[in-house]
Amino acid sequence: MKNFCTFLTFLFLLIVSVRSDIIQDSCDEAAKGDANIKSDFCVASLRANPKSQTATTTEDLVPIAIEDAIATATATGSTVSKLLQNTSLDNFTRSCLEACSELYSDAGSNLQSGGEAFKSKDFGTANSDISAAVDAPGTCEDGFKEKQGVVSPLTKENADMFQLAVIPLAFINMVK
Numbered sequence: 001m002k003n004f005c006t007f008l009t010f011l012f013l014l015i016v017s018v019r020s021d022i023i024q025d026s027c028d029e030a031a032k033g034d035a036n037i038k039s040d041f042c043v044a045s046l047r048a049n050p051k052s053q054t055a056t057t058t059e060d061l062v063p064i065a066i067e068d069a070i071a072t073a074t075a076t077g078s079t080v081s082k083l084l085q086n087t088s089l090d091n092f093t094r095s096c097l098e099a100c101s102e103l104y105s106d107a108g109s110n111l112q113s114g115g116e117a118f119k120s121k122d123f124g125t126a127n128s129d130i131s132a133a134v135d136a137p138g139t140c141e142d143g144f145k146e147k148q149g150v151v152s153p154l155t156k157e158n159a160d161m162f163q164l165a166v167i168p169l170a171f172i173n174m175v176k
């Protein structure tokens with residue numbers, strides 16, 4: 001009987017360890033605490049980075065989430081540069097895109113410095129730097145709304161950037 005109980009305990013622990021999924025659990029917790037976070041998007045973006053396979057804690061996921069956000073900030077910066085090559089842009093759209101270019105460049109730097117601050121356990125700086133990156137895509141998007149009839153060419157990029165920046169911010173607040 002004693003052996004059987006030991007066996008059951010072993011089996012239970014095995015099942016728990018196999019089923020525990022730090023990415024899913026962290027994303028679910030982040031989504032629960034912040035209505036802006038979509039757990040599916042969070043899980044998919046982290047799984048897409050092979051480094052996430054060895055993560056065992058939410059803390060391990062922070063630099064990975066930041067890396068993903070930096071990659072998107074860089075890619076969106078390139079998209080904006082390409083859009084700016086269009087010589088027939090109206091002045092308003094051009095000035096919006098130039099502002100977005102700077103916003104995305106700053107967002108990349110803020111994510112970088114936020115990640116370094118997190119590594120040195122300076123959670124206040126990490127929080128404020130990454131918060132600045134979270135605000136950038138909304139500021140970019142709002143610029144286009146200031147003139148009637150203008151449609152933002154970056155709506156999807158801005159929505160993705162917001163999601164990707166808000167995930168590490170939520171994780172930092174969960175582990176600090």
Ligand SMILES: *[C@@H]1O[C@H](CO)[C@@H](O)[C@H](O)[C@H]1NC(C)=O
Nearest residue numbers: 083085086087088089090093
């Ligand atoms: C360039 O901008 C004009 C005006 O906004 C637009 O109609 C056109 O489709 C753009 N061209 C390209 C290649 O994006």
Ligand SMILES: *[C@@H]1O[C@H](CO)[C@@H](O)[C@H](O)[C@H]1NC(C)=O
Nearest residue numbers: 088089090091092093094095
């Ligand atoms: C657009 O900007 C150019 C260069 O700054 C300027 O010469 C032109 O007058 C502007 N056009 C409009 C419609 O404001």
